[in-house]
Amino acid sequence: MPQEVATLVERRAELLGPNLPTFYDEPVHLVKGEGVWLWDADGRKYLDCYNNVPHVGHCHPHVAEAIAKQAATLNTHTRYLHETILAYVERLTGHLGDDLSTAIMTCTGSEANDIALRMAQAATGNMGIIATDNTYHGNTWLVSQLTRGREPIGGRADFVRFVPAPDSYRPLGEDTGEDFAEAFAAHVEQAVAELNAAGHGVACLILCPYFANEGFPTLPSGFLDRAVKAVRDAGGIVIADEVQPGFGRTGTHMWGHEKIGIVPEIVTTGKPMANGHPVGCVVSSPDTLAAFRKATGYFNTFGGNPVSCAAAIATLDVLENEKLRENADDVGAYAVDRLRTLAQKYEAIGDVRGSGLFFGAELVKDRETKESDAELAERVANAMRHEGILMNRASIHNNTLKIRPPMPFSRAEADFLAETMDKVLGNLTG
16 A cells, blocks of 8 residues: 555544545545546546446536535525525426425435434334345434444334345245245335334335345336335335435436336435535425424524535536436446446356446356355455446445446446456456
């Protein structure tokens, strides 16, 4: 590790505390970004194939100009009146339709999901929450209850139940011949029964409708129908966390819940919505939001401030004007085809899947047994970093290469990605 990087790592530990994660065995010291590219302190250029935060591209001039202009004019909180928050909520809900017409603006996706959970509890009068066992929705006390990787301080709340995360490569019910969707729904129905028996009732099922952290399995539209019905029959509602699949990321649809064919009662979003400026949002029906306001009197000092809303409006401008959803659909399909060609060459690639500019390859030790190879996935991610491409891994078994670049990603950059991965896999498995 270069001395300058080692010094920064040491200072981080001293000033920010221990166990603060960085990507890669040798962390990258970034100093500049533009479009889908990043530069480190030594001037080396990297293709960003992982970062969904700068959704419409790093340092997009239209977004940067909107932030600077609004910051030079006014920034304050929402206890004063300003039109920018209203203009944004009108634009955002125009992309959602149905009864999703009111919103609470926050500073982060964690806050948004925390509010969504409490909103579900207020609206239904129940406490029970159902989530998958390999999800991540944020880091407030309530939301951290849904992360299985580490037990919350003080133990996990009794009103939380987990269901197995969908895995299209090793589908539930495969051994018994049961339909994949029916097997998943049966686990949801069991969670509903447990929550009712414990006296909690069912407030909500919260999920990323693309199951991003679970490994973005290939799921048909309608996969969630029976599970959603079970929750609603029990008096609960559905929360769609759109932080990762939202705003056209999947290419085929604006929202992940549209792709999988459900209409949630609550939608949350965060990081990408203002191209990385700190902002989040909870969208619901007027009645659902009113129940929460009445129960809590909630307000957020900086959520929906004029600068954040200006950044979010500008991000929507770019998404629409540059037709980035359509670009994601085209380039994503092309990139997946390139990876499938690699799968014909390398036995270590067990599965290739994805939609739009959210795709990847699951690495295995044996295609017949489908035994996962998390160690190889980690080695590939680190080797790609040294070849000038930033990506990472995720999924139930942590063995799936996770590729999620900014939305202006092109076919030429997909070629560079595939060619580099070919080189890396050849070196590591040859």
